[in-house]
Amino acid sequence: GNSVTQMEGPVTLSEEAFLTINCTYTATGYPSLFWYVQYPGEGLQLLLKATKADDKGSNKGFEATYRKETTSFHLEKGSVQVSDSAVYFCALSSASNTGKLIFGQGTTLQVKP
Amino acid sequence: GAVVSQHPSRVICKSGTSVKIECRSLDFQATTMFWYRQFPKQSLMLMATSNEGSKATYEQGVEKDKFLINHASLTLSTLTVTSAHPEDSSFYICSAGDRRSYTEAFFGQGTRLTVV
Numbered sequence: 647g648n649s650v651t652q653m654e655g656p657v658t659l660s661e662e663a664f665l666t667i668n669c670t671y672t673a674t675g676y677p678s679l680f681w682y683v684q685y686p687g688e689g690l691q692l693l694l695k696a697t698k699a700d701d702k703g704s705n706k707g708f709e710a711t712y713r714k715e716t717t718s719f720h721l722e723k724g725s726v727q728v729s730d731s732a733v734y735f736c737a738l739s740s741a742s743n744t745g746k747l748i749f750g751q752g753t754t755l756q757v758k759p
Numbered sequence: 760g761a762v763v764s765q766h767p768s769r770v771i772c773k774s775g776t777s778v779k780i781e782c783r784s785l786d787f788q789a790t791t792m793f794w795y796r797q798f799p800k801q802s803l804m805l806m807a808t809s810n811e812g813s814k815a816t817y818e819q820g821v822e823k824d825k826f827l828i829n830h831a832s833l834t835l836s837t838l839t840v841t842s843a844h845p846e847d848s849s850f851y852i853c854s855a856g857d858r859r860s861y862t863e864a865f866f867g868q869g870t871r872l873t874v875v
Contacts, residue, residue: 690866692865739863747805749803751802752802
């Protein structure tokens, strides 16, 4: 079945450091890939998405490229801020289903000033 | 952008009582809504898929009689936790699929349920 694997956290960085959170997936067909962010006590917000191979999703300085050859969708940001501290979830949606998501385990990011 | 509103955001109830959580799509029609449960410091686990006008589809291991789902209209789905127990305490989140965009789901704010 479909699955998503993220790197374990927590990830602790200093402000302005470079961020990478690894995400790999297993899926049949051509899934869409997403990164969601969850701030403490809140629901999920879509950060970025990519719907086909080689697509790059980007938002608020974050970006991720849909790599079918390596089945990966790693999240990167060149310079993190304290306000980026949150839990980040990688997720996939199968090509045939609207909205049903399979999530990775989540990675907690802590950015220190 | 598409907005999904979930209510209440927090609820405390006594053991044995029932609690209803609402999920509304405010500016689009959602033929399908999804209910997830999140345990502390863990990922989201899909509980069920709610289909407008028909019975919900539950994931393996989710008790249908305990977690009642109703999707009476294209903009509203409800999850009722019946005969709640402390182990039902969790964060419940709904999402809705937009018929116009078949590759994205929009999430509600979540409901923190505490059963005492």
